[in-house]
Amino acid sequence: MELVPSVAAPTRSARNIALVALALGAGGLLARAAQGAGVAQVQTFVLIFSSLLIEALPFIVLGAVVSAAIEVFVPGAAFARLARLPRPLQMPVAGLGGFAFPVCECGSVPVARRLVAKGMAPAAAVTFMLAAPILNPVVLVSTAVAYRGREVMWAMVLGRAALGLLVALAVGWVVANRSKRELLRGGHEEGADHGHAAALPRGRRRWRGFFEHLAGDFVLLARYLVIGVAVAAALQTFVSQSVIGSVADTPVLGVASLMLLAGVLSLCSESDAFVAASFVQFGAGAQLAFLVFGPMVDAKLGFLYAGTFGKGFVRTVVVVVGAATLAATLWFEVLLG
């Protein structure tokens, strides 16, 4: 009887692979036919979809590499010691970690997940995850380049850094009382945390574990990235950017509409300042809202968060980041006059 599953399993696996390969082949032929027929929407969608993925996927893999290295090479005791630090100290230090770890938003998600799994305080890990894509040197320099020659250049760079840290701290503070079990979503196939032993594995087992965790994180996050990027590309293809132009002069609506647009476009935080600078009909506060909200909440991140964190996390992030960004950027607008 024991032989039955071991004989049947490879056949079943081969059948599943063949089915998926057939579907992929059919999808490729269908897309080719649509492009051949000159359907501009299909061509635009595929170009935006592919370019977003080509830019973001290496960062997902790098995030997975760092995450796997933390799991296999860093002893859990190191995070336990960090977790014993007072929270008012832990969270700002984690938030400022972005200066030392210059990744955009896709790379910070697997790292934050692993930090929580290894015992870092959820508040600190979430603060790091949200602040790192803004508080990294590459992003701040690109913001300065995008706004060079304008009076508001320093206000935008410093405002982005300060507000990014403040909003990340606000979300960290809100999730501070959640346990690891409440914060993380459990039960993934290749992405499962395979029971963390107190002692680190040695020799070949260590590398086996490294690649196992790397592949697990990749499979877990890449699928949500693909879905999120597909949604972002569809919105970019079918919704004209001019529809938000009519509310540019209305203070609250102007800020809210650029936050919404940042969520739709799902741009990388290293390039979004160039797009924000093009919205000259909007005030500096609305542009700052675009630059702070987008790297923390967008279509692709929504799916990444939903696949990584537990129930309610996406709602918490959207509400806290949205409210804090809206309030702070309206004040920013007032202060700039």
Add this chain to the structure above:
Amino acid sequence: MSRTWSPLRTATGAVLAAWAGLFWFLLLTGRSPLYLSDRTAWVVPLGAVVLSVAAAGRLATARSEATEPLPRRTAWWLGLIVMPVVLVLALPPAALGSYAASRRSAVAAGVVPAQGLSSGPVTLVHVAAAMWSPDARRQLVARAGTSVSFVGFVSRRAGMPTDEFVITRFLVSCCVADALSVQVRVVGAPPGRFAQDQWVRVTGSVYPLGREVLVEASEVEAVPRPDRPYLNV
């Protein structure tokens, strides 16, 4: 206990290998400018190397003592991750065209530099600067009547006379998703000779009119799409 190839691990390794293959393909065929700007082109070799190492590592550790079948649900998830690779490889190379131009923003001040506008050839990047920057516009006004040669694709607005069209080029900062358009109105073109999205070279004299820039064409010729269809900053 003997180890056998785990279908689950092997399939995951194959997915990583497929993505690594796509990055090598982009690198070797020089197609990355269709998706990324020069500023972010380094992502392609990085992705190729990291994904190759990850795929090799996963495949090297894909033999397992336990039976690990590939469940149908997981197979579909893996298929979803591979789907973009299939799309890029299955479709002929293309670039954003007039449909995208009708739905995206134009470039703005600060995004593009106006250096070299006071002397030397006038480029589409200079035109982009002049669309919003008063300083760049003043410099372009001083160059009114200068001979220019612009390459871009044809797009038409409703109600345009038959001897006019708009030549458009996209400017990309990181990837195609952040593309912003630069547009110049062309007058005196051969009526009805150039179709929408046809790539052309327009030679003529440039005249800024407020925020719009116009070229009085002396010659318009069809050209193949450039290998680097997007302008970079």
